[in-house]
Amino acid sequence: MNVQAPPEAAAVEAELAALVASVVAQAAPGEQVEAIASTGTSTRVRAYRGEVEDLTQATSGGVGVRVVADGRQGFASAGSLAPELVAEALAEARDNVRFAAPDEANGLAEPDGVAPAQLDLLRPELATVTAADKVALALELERRATSMDARIRGVRSAVYADSVGSSALATSTGLHVAGSSSTCYVTVQVLAGEGDATQTGAGSSVGRSVADLDLADAAGRAVDRAVRMLGARQPATQRTTVVLEPAVTASFLGIVGSTLGGEAVLKGRSPFADRVGERVASALLVLVDDPTDPASLAADPHDGEGLASRRNGLLSDGVLQGYLHNTWSARRSGTASTASAVRGVGSTPAVGPRALALQPGTVGPDELVASLGDCLVVTEVQGLHSGVNRVSGDFSVGARGVLFRAGEPAGAVRELTIASTLQRMLLDVVAVGSDLEWQPGGTGAPSLAIADVALSGA
Amino acid sequence: MIDQPMIDHAVLERVLGAGLRTGADFAEVFVEDRRSSSARLDDGVVEELGSSHDRGAGIRVVSGGTTGFAHTTDLTERGLLVAAEAASTVARGAGERARAVALAPRPAGPGEVGHDREGGGKAATVALLRRADDAARSAGGQISQVSVTAGSGRRRFLVANSEGVHAEDDQVRTSFSVACVALGDTGMQTGTESVGHTVGFELFDRATPEAIATTAARRALGKLTARPAPSGTLPVVIGPGSGGVLFHEACGHGLEADLVRKAASVFAGRVGDQVASPLVTLVDDGTVDGEWGTGAVDDEGSPRRRNVLIDHGVLTDYLWDHLRAREELRDSSGNGRRQSYRHLPMVRMTNTFLLAGADDPAAIVRDTAHGVYIAKLGGGSVNTATGDFVFGMTESYLIEGGEITEPLRGGNLTGNGPAVLGAIDACGDDFAMGGPGTCGKDGQSVPVGLGQPTLRVTGMTVGGTAR
Structure with a gap:
């Protein structure tokens, strides 16, 4: 208590x-x-x-x-x-x-x-x-x-x-x-x-x-x-910079976080195994998993095994800090649990992120988009369960959004996919917005700009 | 067979009467008892067996266009009456009055669904896991990791309502899945295979653990040399079986009457119209023996049926549950389903499939100059209001000069339902059902079956990264 x-x-x-x-x-x-x-x-x-x-x-x-x-x-x-x-x-x-x-x-x-x-x-x-x-x-x-x-x-x-x-x-x-x-x-x-x-x-x-x-x-x-999607059309196939709105960033972070779970790492299912201490992401990225932060709706003083929650650094200036562990994966790895056991009453404790938060940058979303010139602002993604492979890192999702040309809105677009790999996307981050929003799922996420993503359309 | 009634007949009648007390025009009791067990092998060891037992009742009361719902784990008459009172608070009808409900006699028993109750037991299940692990690892030295999951469940329920319906069902489902990782020079790739049927342990008469494991391993190994999928719009040939996901997403959800009635479907108001290529005849059939979405009755007690939704391209009907059908003065199509007693029923698919056409599958590929061949689809999702959908390709190949050539890495495809239905220009004679599916809608998951023959779409957007 x-x-x-x-x-x-x-x-x-x-x-x-x-x-x-x-x-x-x-x-x-x-x-x-x-x-x-x-x-x-x-x-x-x-x-x-x-x-x-x-x-x-x-x-x-x-x-x-x-x-x-x-x-x-x-x-x-x-x-x-x-x-x-x-x-x-x-x-x-x-x-x-x-x-x-x-x-x-x-x-x-x-x-x-x-x-x-x-x-x-x-x-x-x-x-x-x-x-x-x-x-x-x-x-x-x-x-x-x-x-x-x-x-x-x-x-x-x-x-x-x-x-x-x-x-x-x-x-x-x-x-x-x-x-x-x-x-x-x-x-x-x-x-x-x-x-x-x-x-x-x-x-x-x-x-x-x-x-x-x-x-x-x-x-x-x-x-x-x-309303902003009315009149949306299918865009031409191209490579472009995408700007993920905060809710979409949160979905992306959730996938990244799951690849840093000790069980996936130990069992040879993480594209980021054996990379601690290496630059795996843009130096702009500082990512923590912190269920002790009262701002997150996923805040909880304990994890699914009864250990006190703690703040775990995952990325610091793009360098991988470590993995998340429950008791089993910690013992197997010769380390201590990070209190990252995730469960309900109907299952045994798995390992995973509990309250991810990406440190916001200093630029507001409008200024960020204006500074990029041509880009696609992604307002919604579809098919994360079917198009993202957490082992190989292959990433391909359906999306909707608004195209910008020279910083000006150039029309809403739909019936498109954006694709890359998780490994590349982390390295290709070119800007982080200041607009951190806490999502219903408990993740704190700002806008995130990623360069050189394949946009498939007409 | 259900040996004992789950709840006494007279108790059900009194609870339904209580549900109607505030003037509501419909009341329903749904009682469920579900046991499931699972066993998992991973990283070479049998890690864990798990069991669960869930039982409770959901009580629904409808007054005009408003539904009240309450659920409880207390199956005593007192517990059910408390839930009925909570559910009936939404009724603002004619005030307090006693209403008698007379139920039909208790049904003789459910149909021939998943009838073999002789489970193989835990030791036999563990042996199957080990056989699958051995088979997957011996498929190739590059297989670096294998996980195997076996699941079985028995779901008994009864449903009774104020219109006198009194039905029961007893469903047994068994599934077996293998997921492999292969490690090569270019990184890791994955391959999976799942088999599931509404049967007991005799599932393994239909498919051996070795066959399931070898298929999963082959998929992972094949993708080690895969190149990035194309980026852009091109012809897509989808192989038999799992391709049924295309129809589930491209139009199945859009034909659910609850979405149609809210004008949240691109197919609203289109019965009688040509909505698809004349090659398309689409059926939803909850009675197909042993399929994943099969049952004797739906979760509102309506008999499951075979429903033709699209006949040679013409939209013939939507899918209906009791509530929506009642408002339209027609019969339910047997598509009222719910995840559990904790959930309200809504319109759901059962086993949805495209009937076979007349084309030679080999000729369909031969007549495709440049495109993508998808041997296995993954999951998908759709926005029914716009018709835009995606689905994943988990095993796919390039088609060059009429031949299937190199394997492609995974990714999503995207399209618009009505547009894609109209762009089907070939339909093979090689119909097959696909693996077990789990369909999600408004936070509820139910088991569904899928199937289709080989078909070609003249153009779909493939979400790869290659030019």
Whole structure:
């Protein structure tokens, strides 16, 4: 426990802590047991044409149990906190142990003395907002989005959603942590039309309580994005400089971060293996993964194995600083965990970035584009899952955006791809914007200009 | 077979009655029990086996155009009544009144879907992982890494609604995937292969671990000598099987009635129009024996059906769920699906495929002077409102002078649905279903099947880097 939780959340945390402790207490001699449990309530409202399209209210919970014995690991989970399902999960995890191969790097995290960050992730007032008020927010979001521009024909969806939850983790190695958090967001996707042409645009706003939400900004961004794409055409095939808008930069950073996970490196699946201390990127790039930064919505005092989160430098002036590790990949590499275990209750801890942030530059986005002369501002990418290979580094994604000629807008473009490799793109960065924006996923990203990218079109 | 009812008949009737109490005009209870297990081999060792068990109920109440939904893990009558009350708060109808619901008798049992319940067990599964690892590594010295995943799951559900529908299904799915890395002078390349069917352990009568592993290894090795894919628009020939992704993205999503009704589809208002080349007859069929998207009933209790969507290029119908069909006074097409009891159903594809044509596949390639041949497609995505879509090519080759020549590195292709459908100028007689697909929409994932014969698109934008 770090920041004092309000009475209600504290009680839920105590209940979950008791539950995971009771599972861990059943560890047999020579056996390590870890239990993680969570519970929460959530609401989602969708508005459509001035009415509630649907309203979902739910309470859910789950438990995951990991057992390690003789270097063998087994796991089981249940989507419920019902005692018989929790007991079944422990029994199944033990049974699964019998079939896995021994690996001396297997084992639960051990307390390492790092103090957890003091983070205030829960706004108890969110739990007191009435369903009627949440409905009003969704309706207001739709109203704003459809009244800003005559070319907006309607929304595909206008959503308000929130969740308030608690979780606890315990291990037979002596880790006991619990915490609570709240998040809420609004997101709207609009349809803009002119003649036969239809375009879409989305905008959202995220926070820990309703007071954090900026409906006007979410609606305004959605409308701008849709309207500026009207009249978009397919551009000619060419090589050009691309400027990724902050949300697109965040997607790109997420892929780069995943290639720096210790497991990918150890298993020969990272294009950046054996490169620590080398210049792998433009000297303009300073990249950290820092879940202790309260500005990130992914901030969390602990990782998925119960270790205190810490700030991990990945790129400094383009030089690779190191890799991210969970307990397994750290032991296998002969180093210490960086508290980079990523998981839900339904899975064992993987390794990955948790709250990436790229240090912003000094030039605003407009000035940056003007300084480049000819470029493509990429406003949206599509197909990151199908066109990016995190092992070879091959990168090819569908995109939409606006072309600039001599610093002036030269038309919206669609039905194109941009392609290069992750390795080259990092080296080809020519400018970093000052416009850092924290994305809903918890990544802090500014605009990013990358030279000499292949644009495929007509 | 379901031996015991998941929830007593009389309890279901009382919960549905409670859902209607505030004046709503439709109520539904969906109860689900899902067990799944997975086993993973990576880096030469069986790393871990995992199991999960998930059960709960989702209760939906519809009043006019508004849906209320609540879900719970508490399957007692009290727990279900609490959820029904939460779901019914959105109804602003005629106020408090008791409404009796009479359900049809409990169905005899689900159809012949995934009927072999005799799993191979954990030890047998581990043996399969090892066989696949051995086969992949012996495919070539340049194979530097292999991971193998086996998954199986059993999903039982019942759905009952205030119109008297009372249906059950019991689905068993099994899948097996191999991913290889090959290391050569020019860096690393990857190759994958997945097989999945709505069957039990008899999956391995259809495909051996060795065959799946060898295919994955061959793809990785072949790409070691691959050159960058072209950048620009040129003819594309797509081989049989996985190419079904093209239709899933280029028009399948755009034919989902929920998107059509919001005018968020380029295919809205176009039934009866020629929307594709006359070579195109597109079917969505949730009844194909053993396919990945198959079931006896959909997740609203409507029987699965075979639906012809495009007949020789003419748009004949959209895909429908219960809610959208009810508003149009027609029957559901059996396409109401949900990821789990925690999710609202919506219109989804099942197994979507293009029927075979009459062309000789070899001749299609021979008649292509310069282009790209795609042997295996990866995933894709589409913006249904604009029709712009992308999909990945995971195994592709250059076509030069009517012959398949050099392998190409991976990347995406992009196109516009209506334009690409009209630009199909050849359709082979070699229909095949592709591997198991996972379709995502509005944050929900469901299993889908895909299939197609060899076909050619006269021009598509290939997202490579080479001139």
